[in-house]
Amino acid sequence: xxxxxxxxxxxxxxxxxxxxxxxxxxxxxxxxxxxxxxxxxxxxxxxxxxxxxxxxxxxxxxxxxxxxxxxxxxxxxxxxxxxxxxxxxxxxxxxxxxxxxxxxxxxxxxxxxxxxxxxxxxxxxxxxxxxxxxxxxxxxxxxxxxxxxxxxxxxxxxxxxxxxxxxxxxxxxxxxxxxxxxxxxxxxxxxxxxxxxxxxxxxxxxxxxxxxxxxxxxxxxxxxxxxxxxxxxxxxxxxxxxxxxxxxxxxxxxxxxxxxxxxxxxxxxxxxxxxxxxxxxxxxxxxxxxxxxxxxxxx
Amino acid sequence: xxxxxxxxxxxxxxxxxxxxxxxxxxxxxxxxxxxxxxxxxxxxxxxxxxxxxxxxxxxxxxxxxxxxxxxxxxxxxxxxxxxxxxxxxxxxxxxxxxxxxxxxxxxxxxxxxxxxxxxxxxxxxxxxxxxxxxxxxxxxxxxxxxxxxxxxxxxxxxxxxxxxxxxxxxxxxxxxxxxxxxxxxxxxxxxxxxxxxxxxxxxxxxxxxxxxxxxxxxxxxxxxxxxxxxxxxx
Ligand SMILES: Nc1ncnc2c1ncn2[C@@H]1O[C@H](COP(=O)(O)OP(=O)(O)O)[C@@H](O)[C@H]1O
Ligand SMILES: [Mg+2]
Numbered sequence: 290x291x292x293x294x295x296x297x298x299x300x301x302x303x304x305x306x307x308x309x310x311x312x313x314x315x316x317x318x319x320x321x322x323x324x325x326x327x328x329x330x331x332x333x334x335x336x337x338x339x340x341x342x343x344x345x346x347x348x349x350x351x352x353x354x355x356x357x358x359x360x361x362x363x364x365x366x367x368x369x370x371x372x373x374x375x376x377x378x379x380x381x382x383x384x385x386x387x388x389x390x391x392x393x394x395x396x397x398x399x400x401x402x403x404x405x406x407x408x409x410x411x412x413x414x415x416x417x418x419x420x421x422x423x424x425x426x427x428x429x430x431x432x433x434x435x436x437x438x439x440x441x442x443x444x445x446x447x448x449x450x451x452x453x454x455x456x457x458x459x460x461x462x463x464x465x466x467x468x469x470x471x472x473x474x475x476x477x478x479x480x481x482x483x484x485x486x487x488x489x490x491x492x493x494x495x496x497x498x499x500x501x502x503x504x505x506x507x508x509x510x511x512x513x514x515x516x517x518x519x520x521x522x523x524x525x526x527x528x529x530x531x532x533x534x535x536x537x538x539x540x541x542x543x544x545x546x547x548x549x550x551x552x553x554x555x556x557x558x559x560x561x562x563x564x565x566x567x568x569x570x571x572x573x574x575x576x577x578x579x580x581x582x583x584x585x586x587x588x
Numbered sequence: 589x590x591x592x593x594x595x596x597x598x599x600x601x602x603x604x605x606x607x608x609x610x611x612x613x614x615x616x617x618x619x620x621x622x623x624x625x626x627x628x629x630x631x632x633x634x635x636x637x638x639x640x641x642x643x644x645x646x647x648x649x650x651x652x653x654x655x656x657x658x659x660x661x662x663x664x665x666x667x668x669x670x671x672x673x674x675x676x677x678x679x680x681x682x683x684x685x686x687x688x689x690x691x692x693x694x695x696x697x698x699x700x701x702x703x704x705x706x707x708x709x710x711x712x713x714x715x716x717x718x719x720x721x722x723x724x725x726x727x728x729x730x731x732x733x734x735x736x737x738x739x740x741x742x743x744x745x746x747x748x749x750x751x752x753x754x755x756x757x758x759x760x761x762x763x764x765x766x767x768x769x770x771x772x773x774x775x776x777x778x779x780x781x782x783x784x785x786x787x788x789x790x791x792x793x794x795x796x797x798x799x800x801x802x803x804x805x806x807x808x809x810x811x812x813x814x815x816x817x818x819x820x821x822x
Contacts (some may be wrong), residue, residue, distance in 0.1 A: 474692055
């Protein structure tokens with residue numbers, strides 16, 4: 290039975306999941322754009338960020354703004370460490386070495402988390418002011434939903450403006466297009482690359498918090514599939530394209546939620562499979578993704 | 589202004605440039621000639637610091653810069669306009685120009701220089717918001733030059749700027765290069781087509797398989813039978 294109310298409700302859920310994918314895809318697409326690296330380590334930041342907030346916000350009782358600020362900083366620092374100790378030495382070598390390293394880093398973090406926080410999922414209880422229910426004629430939502438949508442839009446806007454307008458942002462795009470020539474311009478390429486890791490990781494850690502607050506549960510392995518799906522969003526949107534990554538995130542989130550909402554219930558367990566089916570269909574129709582860079586450049 | 593001493597650069601174990609020494613005097617145009625694969629680009633890249641020499645030293649204004657990073661060399665006033673122009677095709681014309689000024693910090697001066705570049709290259713002004721990949725070859729070369737100038741260099745390295753341009757555009761380009769020289773910028777000009785390059789250069793070096801084969805005043809080189817035969821097609 291189709292009803293518009295149900296459709297709207299599910300669309301909102303899809304958009305919220307889309308926000309999460311889009312935020313993660315941002316960090317992955319800029320890193321891919323520069324290093325041609327599918328950064329699996331990105332997923333580990335989701336887990337680590339979620340647990341970081343769990344401990345400082347719920348256990349230690351820091352305020353929400355302080356927690357948000359700190360998790361961004363913490364994620365950024367992790368990104369810097371990751372780039373400095375794991376990736377920097379490998380630049381210029383075969384790309385597969387980077388890929389294996391990022392998988393290794395992810396695996397390390399996952400096992401480390403399993404050891405430290407236990408293999409059991411943690412309940413991530415949202416504070417009352419994030420669980421206020423709002424009922425309108427068509428939609429029911431909680432304050433956390435508003436928080437996710439608003440904070441995601443703010444982050445995407447800032448990121449977009451940064452990349453489009455700031456000197457560093459222009460340098461970042463230059464490095465992504467041609468690292469050699471960027472170096473000739475006097476750009477310290479390693480610093481630009483570090484910065485992309487810092488920004489992407491900060492956002493990913495924050496996204497871990499959003500995920501926990503929205504779905505109420507966090508676990509040591511939460512980052513893997515989410516990270517992989519975020520990369521699917523990158524590819525669907527068009528690898529290397531920042532608007533594409535955001536669009537890909539929303540397409541994926543909506544498709545994932547709406548397909549389980551409207552397909553017979555026995556398909557619900559295939560939700561992850563559905564994501565990859567979307568990937569295959571999009572790539573068959575548009576090999577460079579929805580907003581693929583190749584198309585963008587054409588005269 | 590620039591002194592290269594006993595430069596050897598290798599790709600892996602294969603040397604591309606062997607024991608090259610050359611000097612560029614302040615205010616001059618010096619040209620580095622040679623056939624395809626002679627080692628011209630390699631030499632410029634070593635001067636810029638994107639390639640590390642196996643042997644040899646590079647001095648700029650008397651300072652040994654051999655171990656400095658490219659970004660520090662840009663700050664010291666060296667700019668390379670690369671072979672094939674090296675335009676950022678996905679960026680706008682203006683973003684390309686701004687990247688030329690990446691190492692500078694004064695916003696006001698950068699904006700002022702940007703306007704000057706637009707006066708010098710009116711066609712770039714018309715296309716400032718356009719994606720650079722859509723420019724014609726000649727326009728791209730102008731953009732590459734303009735981007736190089738945005739660094740406010742004192743020494744400009746130009747790698748085959750006339751490559752692939754129509755003769756009329758080449759003449760326009762060379763007029764510009766002279767204009768840049770007249771504004772006090774020293775130029776090391778790499779070309780394959782010796783005829784035009786010797787026309788504006790004060791001094792010339794000829795590379796062959798990574799070695800300096802000949803060097804001297806352009807006027808003198810032009811009249812040498814060997815140069816005439818091999819490089820001037822006469
Ligand atoms: N990236 C590279 N790797 C290996 N060999 C190279 C590379 N670039 C140039 N070479 C070789 O070095 C020699 C000099 O090249 P280059 O400096 O580009 O010459 P030119 O600019 O005079 O045409 C050539 O034999 C060329 O094949
Ligand atoms: Mg060359």
